[in-house]
Amino acid sequence: MTNLLVFKERIKNFYNKYEIYVTPFLKFMLAFIAFVLINMNLGFMEKINNPLIVFMLALLCSFLPFGITAVMAAGLIVAHIYAVSLEVALVTLILMLLMFLLYYRFAPKDGYLIILTPISFALNIPYVMPLAAGLMGTPISAVPVAFGTVIYYIIRYVKDNSTALSNSESGVSVENFTYIIDSLVNNKTMFIIIAAFVAATTAVYVIRQFSFDHSWFVAIVTGGLAELLVIIVGILTLDIDMNFTSLILGAAASFAIAAVLRFFIFSVDYTRTEYVQFEDDEYYYYVKAVPKLVITTPEKKVKHINKQK
């Protein structure tokens, strides 16, 4: 345990020292992973299915505000879907606009949850998202996670039905509109998963508010169990086909990841070096403000082996 704490302190120091490099790097990595996954799953438009373009876009995202990454990812998704079917692309675009108008406008900081959720689905660990959202946000954070889930299922629908969609006669067909909307509205799996995510986020949020020791750990476990419970009830009552082993494995991995995240990220105050500029009548000031660090070096313990007289 002490080793872990020291390691945590080291990470914190490292972040403090190299914040100007670390943040853009993390932003770059997130954008890069998101774009690559989009291309891998939906690479229908040849022009943008190119590692170099993805690399350049991600590089751009590394120093732009996070909202831009979300917009770019949305643009890539719609462009790929457009190459398959104009109708589905239109529906996707409308759904994304709805998400923006109904929620994102009020809480633009939650945008990363919408991007991270489909990524976590692609990596087979979707169950970590509501746990993380509950650990650092409020129950309302379940909304962007639900949006991310919807986007994931749209992508999956297009991926699974790409041949059928692109084979339909040229021109806009009303049928394609009806298919995509029906397939989303009647997707019981999607709704069960959204319900599970809402339950988990709320459970984690409520329990972590309590002040008993390790309440966050109990919160993660309860949240994870709540998710599993809702999904299992869904499988049993609504006749959904879902792989039990991957469900359990994914949930277990999600527990572990949520615990790691909580220990290294959510519980650490990454106050960082600030560079600020200001002026008065006589001078311009370019100030580098470095936060004072309280470094906890492991205390030396003296253990007496022989009895003291």
Added chain:
Amino acid sequence: MLNEERIKLMTKMAIYEKREGKEMLPVGDYYKSDYVSLKMVTTGISITIAYILLVVLWGISKAEYLMANIHKIDLAYLIKKIAAGYILLLLAYLLISFIVYMLKYRAAKKSLKKYYKQLKQLGALYEDEASVSDSLDETGGGPDHDEFTGV
């Protein structure tokens, strides 16, 4: 002349402006009623657009049925239903945005209070400096060797 105390204060304020202040400072320019009503108006507009999109989406998904049964559909009833849905959604969102932005305004004012206090301190520091240099002018001294004389 560099005044260390003043630089420290200004740095703290600059950091605030860069972090939390970015969101809070614009809020401070409004009266509560102006801020909340402005936000409610923009919410109303975005909800209107969103509802139109929703109706379009619904219309497209039911297009075949609507086309086939256009002569049978009670249009007045349909429009009434759509309007009722719109009003319900609008009211719900306006209520939510009223509460959310009231809380936001309160939080911003609270956070700005400290900032304004620092601003006042800064003003006082400036005044002190001005009076010191004034007195130096009167006695014909200069501020060059203050650290030795302890003035």
